Amino acid sequence: MFSQIIWWVTNLLIAFLLVRALSARLFIKYPVFYSYLTYVLIESLIRFYFFVFRPGLYEDVYWNTQFLSVALGYCVIYEIYTQALASYAGVSRLARVLLLTVFVVIVSKVLATSVGEHALLPAEVPALLERDLRAAQAALLAAIVCLLVYYAIPVGINVRGMVIGYGVFVAASVVSLTLRSHFGIDFQSVWQYFQPAAYLLTLTVWCASLWSYQPNPQPWDDVELEGDYEWLAVRTSTAVSKARGYLVRALRP
Amino acid sequence: MNETILLISIGLVFLILLLLWTRRGAGAAAEERDAAAARDALVTLNLGMPPRALAQRIFSPDDWLFVTSHTPSRIQRVFLEERTKVALKWLDCTVLNVGEVIEMHKRAVRQRKTLLARVELKLAINHAAFLLFCTFIRMLMRWQGPFLPGKLIGYAMTFAEQVSILATRLTVVLEQRALGNHGTFDK
Numbered sequence: 001m002f003s004q005i006i007w008w009v010t011n012l013l014i015a016f017l018l019v020r021a022l023s024a025r026l027f028i029k030y031p032v033f034y035s036y037l038t039y040v041l042i043e044s045l046i047r048f049y050f051f052v053f054r055p056g057l058y059e060d061v062y063w064n065t066q067f068l069s070v071a072l073g074y075c076v077i078y079e080i081y082t083q084a085l086a087s088y089a090g091v092s093r094l095a096r097v098l099l100l101t102v103f104v105v106i107v108s109k110v111l112a113t114s115v116g117e118h119a120l121l122p123a124e125v126p127a128l129l130e131r132d133l134r135a136a137q138a139a140l141l142a143a144i145v146c147l148l149v150y151y152a153i154p155v156g157i158n159v160r161g162m163v164i165g166y167g168v169f170v171a172a173s174v175v176s177l178t179l180r181s182h183f184g185i186d187f188q189s190v191w192q193y194f195q196p197a198a199y200l201l202t203l204t205v206w207c208a209s210l211w212s213y214q215p216n217p218q219p220w221d222d223v224e225l226e227g228d229y230e231w232l233a234v235r236t237s238t239a240v241s242k243a244r245g246y247l248v249r250a251l252r253p
Numbered sequence: 254m255n256e257t258i259l260l261i262s263i264g265l266v267f268l269i270l271l272l273l274w275t276r277r278g279a280g281a282a283a284e285e286r287d288a289a290a291a292r293d294a295l296v297t298l299n300l301g302m303p304p305r306a307l308a309q310r311i312f313s314p315d316d317w318l319f320v321t322s323h324t325p326s327r328i329q330r331v332f333l334e335e336r337t338k339v340a341l342k343w344l345d346c347t348v349l350n351v352g353e354v355i356e357m358h359k360r361a362v363r364q365r366k367t368l369l370a371r372v373e374l375k376l377a378i379n380h381a382a383f384l385l386f387c388t389f390i391r392m393l394m395r396w397q398g399p400f401l402p403g404k405l406i407g408y409a410m411t412f413a414e415q416v417s418i419l420a421t422r423l424t425v426v427l428e429q430r431a432l433g434n435h436g437t438f439d440k
Binding site for chain 2: 090094131139141142145146153160163164168170172175181228229230233237239240243244247
């Protein structure tokens with residue numbers, strides 16, 4: 001009963017977000033994000049149909065649609081990256097390199113591991129694969145957040161809400177799927193409530209942060225310094241070395 | 254079991270990171286800083302450090318030798334506590350000055366298209382090594398006072414440098430792997 005309530009509330013919230021996106025013209029601003037939400041709603045209805053009328057096929061439908069959802073999640077992360085760093089060409093370039101490296105390293109490891117999971121029961125393999133793909137998403141989002149913090153890049157409430165909402169869901173998925181794979185069927189009863197509850201929290205965050213369009217603040221405090229980038233980098237590096245030398249000479253009178 | 258702990262740690266650490274970022278606030282403005290002074294420090298390399306004479310006075314062992322040979326232990330203890338506070342304040346001032354230069358660099362380059370990942374990473378590693386060295390010195394000062402033996406300072410310096418070298422080598426390895434996958438590291 002409780003899980004049905006969560007299911008209905010979740011779908012109502014997604015529908016509400018989509019209706020609001022159409023009325024506030026947010027679909028145009030964040031097309032990938034709202035395409036992902038549209039897919040999630042359709043996926044939910046498809047799963048409901050198979051759960052009620054074709055239960056024998058439900059498990060296959062669940063995992064197939066789930067992996068497509070995970071793949072679209074990577075597109076959402078890409079949209080977050082482009083939206084947050086649109087005005088910061090330098091950091092955007094750095095982020096592209098960092099995210100690509102993280103993506104290639106982790107996803108290669110994930111695929112290599114999943115090929116080798118021949119000793120596991122067939123039902124366990126997709127759960128482990130989803131767990132690892134979600135962990136990769138967590139790493140990518142963490143990299144973006146670290147760059148935003150390191151370069152003190154301000155973001156608007158829309159993008160911040162997307163990051164926090166999706167981040168909470170991804171983190172909860174990683175933890176719950178890990179516990180599920182460790183404890184097995186004993187954890188199933190907790191898992192079937194935990195992940196939907198986390199998604200409900202995510203949707204609540206999105207409803208609050210995506211009510212209307214709030215663009216990212218424009219950079220206002222950037223410094224104009226003459227000299228090219230290499231010159232600037234050398235100056236900064238020299239400054240740090242100079243400070244270290246000053247410290248050592250002071251400490252050894 | 255190790256993988257389970259690792260993955261749960263990743264999930265929880267990421268949640269904590271999100272929480273901290275949320276508390277930081279949307280578009281939090283930088284603390285009030287003297288931007289002009291920091292810009293000049295970066296351009297002229299005049300970092301605004303406390304005068305060398307002051308540092309020499311703080312860390313000169315002559316005062317300590319005088320105090321230990323002419324005063325009771327109670328006075329020596331008070332002297333050491335007070336001198337340690339001054340030394341720690343001096344260290345904080347040094348760290349802050351360097352931090353302002355780094356912040357100025359970040360604000361100056363974040364919109365530049367020519368920003369290079371490997372250069373930023375090396376700068377970050379250098380700064381982290383500097384902060385690590387200062388952290389060790391701070392711990393040593395709290396433990397032994399400001400009149401540290403040269404050997405201890407040498408160990409702290411060597412450790413911080415080794416961490417820096419290790420981190421730099423790791424970035425080279427990652428760079429080579431990325432080159433192997435994509436052809437170029439910085440596009």
